[in-house]
Amino acid sequence: MARTHSSRRTGIAATPGSHQHSNPPTNGPPQIWKPPAHGVIKINVDGSFLQETGEAAVACVCRDSRGALVDGLARTVRASSAIQAEAQAILQTLKHFEGKEEQEIELESDNWELAKSLMESTPVNWEIEALISEV
Template sequence: MISKLGYLSWEIWKSRNCAIFWNSNIEPMATITKARISETKFVEANKIDEQKQPFTNKRNSIENRNLYRRRVTWRPPIGDRLKANVDGAFRKESGKGAIAVVIRDNEGKVVAGSAEIVRATSSLSVESMALRSALILAKNLQLKNILFESDSLPLIQAVKVKETIGEIDPILRDIYVLMEGISNSGFTWTHRESNQLAHQVASLAINGRLNRNWTWDQPVEIRGIARREARITYKQAMTEQQHFQHNFQALQIVRR
């Protein structure tokens, strides 16, 4: 909450300076968007630092982990952008895997998705198949301005710089070709805790408990996660709007 207020105040101050010194118009939504982007980068950087910090004892470890999990949740895309979360489930003993794609808008509504049973050799291969499936789905639906999100750090690191990884090289080559056909796309890593919906879809699929029409006839498990995360998204948006209005009113008073 403090970081949201801090970055919002910073962007309001910059907008005020632009208005005073360069005669530019103050655009509230643009200011909010810039603040959200800066705050997101700050939060993500701190998540990585928290993971690296050792805990002094078992009790502190559990308490800190539970607190951390309560804070981490799915974050909506900014503006009119879409976000495609991908995940995979893998059973090493049988080589059976399941891949899941969930595409949502900035209100947390599921607009499209897919799930499929696959044969795989590792968790990484399943994760890469899921990302490829998301790109294929986006291309088939002619979607643009979309952010692809996965909790597989090695995969996202490779995709961002177009590296090759031996065991999944053919899949990566497909991904790199598909990327070129989707304008204004991006790729980002997220924690497992904020990738719960795609994870749940993959879990239900590999256990044979997912119906073919799950995107609109959602099972209880999926509907519960989707509604909870959409509710959090709405609350965050309302809080940010209230903070902006409060700070904007304060700014107007100062200018008078």
């Protein structure tokens, strides 16, 4: 499914076997990165959350169809859950691209619940409702 953001067509997807926990399961086959179509930038986002402090780290890696790194970011934010950290990662990534040259992007998250909410415009977890409304 695609969503529009800042005149860009943005595809949002979750990888198979996705989770909403801050510590992913280690069983199962490793996931292999698949390049986007020519002319599209694929952005993989992730968030990590430390419950004891309420601190989170968010990051994105942006690659072209050849797999070449074209951009990225990493920063710390405040969050109260793993899903909030992941939502912050998506929001911070989209804000990072505001005002830059218009580019078709494919945004990939490993959080199925969050990706599904964005793809299908379904009701979202109350913890991320305000963040999602900014996307």
